[in-house]
Amino acid sequence: MKNKIGKGFWKKTARIILRNRILILIMLLGVTVFLAMQWKNMRFTFTEANLLPDHHPINIEYNKFLKTFGEEGNLIVIAIKDPNLFTPDNFNAWNKLSKQLQAKPEVSLVVSTDNLQKIVKNEATHKFELTPLINKGKLKTKAEVDSIKDEIFLKLPFYQSLLYNKETHTIRSAIYLDKEIVNTSVRKDFVLNDFIPLINDFEAKTGLDVRVSGMPYIRTLNSQSIIDEISMFIGAALGVTSLIFFFFFRSFRATFISMIVVIIGVMWAFGILGLLHYEITVLTALIPPLIIVIGIPNCIFLINKYQQEVQKHGNQAKSLQRVISNVGNATLMTNITTAAGFATFIITESKLLKEFGIVASINIFAIFVLSLLIIPTIYSFMPLPKTKHLKHLNKKWIGTFVGWMENTVRNHRIAVFIVALFAMIGSIIGIYQIRISGSLIEDMPKSAAFFDDIRFFEKEFDGILPVEIMVDTKRKNGVMKLSTLRRMEELEELIKEIPELSDPISITNLVKYSKQAYYNGNPNYYQLPNNQENTFILSYAKGSANNSDLLKSFVDSTGQIARITTFMKDIGTDKMEGIESDLWKKINKELPPGRYNVTLTGKALVFMKGTKYLVKNLVMSLALAIFLISLFMAYMFRSFKMIVVSLIPNILPLIITAGMMGFLGIPIKPSTILVFSVAFGISVDDTIHFLAKYRQELTKNHWHIRKSVYNSLRETGVSMFYTSIVLFFGFSVFMLSSFGGTKALGGLVSFTLLIAMLSNLILLPALLLALERNIANKKVLKKPNIDVLPKSGKEQETL
Numbered sequence: 001m002k003n004k005i006g007k008g009f010w011k012k013t014a015r016i017i018l019r020n021r022i023l024i025l026i027m028l029l030g031v032t033v034f035l036a037m038q039w040k041n042m043r044f045t046f047t048e049a050n051l052l053p054d055h056h057p058i059n060i061e062y063n064k065f066l067k068t069f070g071e072e073g074n075l076i077v078i079a080i081k082d083p084n085l086f087t088p089d090n091f092n093a094w095n096k097l098s099k100q101l102q103a104k105p106e107v108s109l110v111v112s113t114d115n116l117q118k119i120v121k122n123e124a125t126h127k128f129e130l131t132p133l134i135n136k137g138k139l140k141t142k143a144e145v146d147s148i149k150d151e152i153f154l155k156l157p158f159y160q161s162l163l164y165n166k167e168t169h170t171i172r173s174a175i176y177l178d179k180e181i182v183n184t185s186v187r188k189d190f191v192l193n194d195f196i197p198l199i200n201d202f203e204a205k206t207g208l209d210v211r212v213s214g215m216p217y218i219r220t221l222n223s224q225s226i227i228d229e230i231s232m233f234i235g236a237a238l239g240v241t242s243l244i245f246f247f248f249f250r251s252f253r254a255t256f257i258s259m260i261v262v263i264i265g266v267m268w269a270f271g272i273l274g275l276l277h278y279e280i281t282v283l284t285a286l287i288p289p290l291i292i293v294i295g296i297p298n299c300i301f302l303i304n305k306y307q308q309e310v311q312k313h314g315n316q317a318k319s320l321q322r323v324i325s326n327v328g329n330a331t332l333m334t335n336i337t338t339a340a341g342f343a344t345f346i347i348t349e350s351k352l353l354k355e356f357g358i359v360a361s362i363n364i365f366a367i368f369v370l371s372l373l374i375i376p377t378i379y380s381f382m383p384l385p386k387t388k389h390l391k392h393l394n395k396k397w398i399g400t401f402v403g404w405m406e407n408t409v410r411n412h413r414i415a416v417f418i419v420a421l422f423a424m425i426g427s428i429i430g431i432y433q434i435r436i437s438g439s440l441i442e443d444m445p446k447s448a449a450f451f452d453d454i455r456f457f458e459k460e461f462d463g464i465l466p467v468e469i470m471v472d473t474k475r476k477n478g479v480m481k482l483s484t485l486r487r488m489e490e491l492e493e494l495i496k497e498i499p500e501l502s503d504p505i506s507i508t509n510l511v512k513y514s515k516q517a518y519y520n521g522n523p524n525y526y527q528l529p530n531n532q533e534n535t536f537i538l539s540y541a542k543g544s545a546n547n548s549d550l551l552k553s554f555v556d557s558t559g560q561i562a563r564i565t566t567f568m569k570d571i572g573t574d575k576m577e578g579i580e581s582d583l584w585k586k587i588n589k590e591l592p593p594g595r596y597n598v599t600l601t602g603k604a605l606v607f608m609k610g611t612k613y614l615v616k617n618l619v620m621s622l623a624l625a626i627f628l629i630s631l632f633m634a635y636m637f638r639s640f641k642m643i644v645v646s647l648i649p650n651i652l653p654l655i656i657t658a659g660m661m662g663f664l665g666i667p668i669k670p671s672t673i674l675v676f677s678v679a680f681g682i683s684v685d686d687t688i689h690f691l692a693k694y695r696q697e698l699t700k701n702h703w704h705i706r707k708s709v710y711n712s713l714r715e716t717g718v719s720m721f722y723t724s725i726v727l728f729f730g731f732s733v734f735m736l737s738s739f740g741g742t743k744a745l746g747g748l749v750s751f752t753l754l755i756a757m758l759s760n761l762i763l764l765p766a767l768l769l770a771l772e773r774n775i776a777n778k779k780v781l782k783k784p785n786i787d788v789l790p791k792s793g794k795e796q797e798t799l
Contacts, residue, residue, distance in 0.1 A: 014324035014376075018317070021377045028373060032264055035271020042274040043185075044223055053349035058609045062601045065470050068556050069563055073603060074108075074182045076191075076214035078199065079172030079460065090206045091145050092138045094171075097202050101175055106190040111163065112173035113152065119517040128517055157526045158513040161461060161503040170460045177216055191220040211453045213464050215603065221450050229737055230285050234266060236733040237289040241296045244726050249303065251385070258299035261374050265291040265367040272359055272366075282739065283356040283674075291363050293730030294338060294682070297723035298371035301327050304719065306376075307385055316384055320376045328372055330692065333632075334685035335368040340628050341681015344621035345674075350614055402717045405761050406710060413766040420763055424652060427659025434658065436615060437667035445738035454570065462502030463569040465604035469504075469587065470563055472597035477559035482534050485511055487590045488564065489528055494586040495566055500579055502567040507554040511537075568604045576608045611669060618673040625677050626651070629684050645771065646687050649764040650680055653755035657748055666744055675748040682727060682749075683756030686720045690760055694768065709765050717761055724757035 017024060052059045078097075084090055095114035102110040116133040133152070139145050152159065153166055164171050175195075181187050195217070199210050238259065246255045266288040273284060305327045309319035342364065345357030408416065444451055457464050471488065473479055485508050492504045512526045518537050519525040529537050555562050568579070580600065587598050626647065633643045654676050666672060693716045697708035731753065734746025 010325040010328050014321045017324055018320055021380055024373050024377055032267055035268050038271045038274030041277055044227055044280045052610045052613055058606055061599050062606050065468055065601050068561055070179050073215040074177045074179050076175040076217045077172050079170055079211045080208050081168060081170040082208050086145050086149050088139050088145055093206050098173055100198055104194055106178055106181055107175055108178045109176040119513055121517050155523050157523055158509055165460050182216055187216055188220050191217055211456045213453045213457045218450055222444055225445055225738060226282055226285050233289040236736055237292040237730055240729050240733055241292055241726055244729055248722055254303050257378050261299055261370050262292045262295040265295050265370055268366050269363045272362055278355045281352060284359060287360050291367050294364055295367040296726050298331050300722055301331055302371060302375045310385055320380055323376055331368060333688055335364055337629055337684050338681045339364040341625050341677050344625040344677055347621055348617040402714060405717055406713055408762055409765045413770060416762055416766045423656055427655045430659030430662030433662035435667045437669040447738055458569045463567040465568045467566050467568050467602040467604055470599040472561050479555050479559050479562040485528055491586055491590040500569045500571055504564050504566040506564040507562050615668055615673055622677045625680055645767050646691060649759035650684050650687060653752045653759055656755055657752045672744050674745060679749050679752035683753055686760040690716050690764060709768050713765050727753050
């Protein structure tokens with residue numbers, strides 16, 4: 001009954017489409033114009049991805065820190081490691097650059113040699129005062145520059161690791177952007193239009209190499225790389241798929257129609273992003289080329305069926321009607337499974353992945369609708385294909401491949417099972433070698449100049465990724481108690497022993513500097529005061545209003561909460577977890593939980609926790625994808641054994657890919673974990689095509705298993721090969737990306753789909769033949785529930 005309803009539905013759909021061609025084209029044009037108008041709402045993300053949900057405890061702690069001390073990601077650093085800096089002309093140019101940056105409205109503060117402040121003791125007023133390091137304008141002689149240089153490196157330990165490296169004589173400046181513009185487009189405009197031109201002008205005039213880093217700068221250039229790659233991906237995907245399509249069909253007309261379909265699909269993808277007001281991120285930027293890659297197989301099935309029908313009887317109306325009624329259901333089923341693979345990301349609580357899943361699944365269904373409506377409609381206005389356009393239907397070159405598959409399934413099934421078994425065992429061994437990566441910068445373009453600068457700052461200043469320790473003393477002004485300061489100092493000394501972390505910066509540095517100033521700037525006194533000294537030093541400090549700005553960076557307004565800042569190198573999640581564990585041991589030892597509330601946070605740790613959280617959620621989404629597609633198979637075949645047989649050829653490629661990742665050292669991270677859900681949702685399409693044809697052949701051949709398997713292999717092998725090749729090369733365009741994650745996603749999905757094609761064309765038929773008595777019988781197949789593939793051969797002649 002359901003089968004008859006299904007056939008009746010698609011025949012009625014075909015009549016509606018063909019009788020209302022003009023109206024459909026007008027409606028499609030209207031929807032396209034409407035969605036094109038939504039492009040104005042598209043915007044590129046100006047923040048790094050937060051992989052944790054807002055209500056997660058780690059995010060709550062991080063937001064508490066931001067509320068207390070403000071945005072931590074507003075720092076840009078510039079540095080020079082060159083002795084030629086310390087000449088009058090170059091040093092004055094360096095100081096002038098600081099003045100130019102400070103004059104920009106987007107910059108709240110620049111800390112540089114130009115405005116470096118010293119704390120000095122005024123015995124007359126019993127106060128500490130801030131005085132500039134450089135008391136006059138331009139330095140005229142080398143002796144003056146050397147004097148300033150010696151004072152920085154030898155007499156100001158407060159600025160060690162903050163503004164200079166004593167061993168290598170590297171000098172850097174800190175540029176703090178206005179916190180209000182850090183996560184807006186103003187930051188991008190400032191970095192690209194003001195900051196970078198100033199740096200380039202300085203380098204051109206002095207011949208010095210300026211190193212630049214900091215999260216606002218990195219995020220801006222990273223976002224710009226995403227923008228630049230969108231057009232490259234779309235162009236590459238269109239070029240590759242159109243070439244392959246033309247190679248298969250040898251028809252400019254068919255290729256042109258297919259390109260119209262996918263280009264409109266891309267326009268809709270951008271329009272839906274704008275309509276939903278979603279930001280374009282490193283993931284959503286992949287959706288337009290994904291639509292091209294996934295849409296072309298729809299075009300292949302529909303156009304191939306149309307040309308087959310034209311070759312048989314030459315009746316255009318009948319051909320178009322059969323295209324819709326026979327292939328429409330098959331294309332719908334395969335697009336549903338593909339969309340399901342992407343839709344499972346919606347269950348994750350990550351905003352980044354949720355938006356990607358929503359937009360991708362909507363657009364996959366949209367490209368199905370576009371294919372089904374546009375291709376038959378356009379062909380209905382065109383003359384019948386010429387004989388030369390149909391020659392590809394009788395091509396011989398693929399016969400060798402199909403013959404090899406049939407021979408392998410017929411005569412070498414045991415070898416197929418042995419190879420599959422050894423591949424699975426080897427892959428499981430590789431899986432145990434996979435590591436999880438939670439690095440903020442690992443996927444950034446390695447060829448970019450800013451990536452080399454990141455490594456430079458890691459070497460010179462022990463990293464740029466902030467790790468924050470917030471110490472709540474539980475009492476007002478508790479931070480300035482000498483006992484608290486000593487405990488914090490002990491913790492900081494332990495942090496210095498961790499090679500992956502930089503020397504920490506906190507209120508203890510300022511207090512040490514105050515003692516040094518009390519003893520007339522003698523660097524030997526750069527240390528915490530004793531009980532007796534503390535009384536005198538505090539008396540000076542309390543009357544020093546100039547110190548209030550410095551205190552804001554280290555202590556909250558109540559004096560109850562202190563901040564210890566250190567910076568981490570770009571390391572893997574496993575090392576980061578070990579460092580976090582070590583830090584907590586040191587924190588609990590020096591700052592007992594009963595007396596202090598301590599929070600460990602910062603962008604580096606938040607991203608690490610986000611990666612772990614995301615991997616867990618993506619494993620769940622993959623499990624859900626497998627479950628949903630299993631339900632779909634159950635609806636189709638009404639047999640648990642058929643569900644198992646259909647899943648084996650699709651899960652095996654995922655295991656092989658995971659094993660390969662382990663052996664090649666490719667880590668599990670947000671970009672690579674996507675591979676499994678995406679590849680599974682796409683590869684299962686081949687299984688549906690093959691098993692649906694197998695069911696038709698069983699009914700036709702009175703449940704003769706072997707004949708049905710071989711006929712199915714011959715009938716579906718070519719189309720499965722075509723679509724798999726398109727998908728393989730289509731996803732391969734992502735390997736052109738400069739982003740490591742996107743490159744890995746493209747390569748791994750392409751590899752997985754290639755293995756899935758071989759698995760579905762060789763392993764699946766072999767399993768059906770080996771288990772024929774247990775799977776296929778008249779009782780199981782008494783009421784077939786599907787008719788999803790067009791009939792072919794003699795079956796088509798009887799229609």
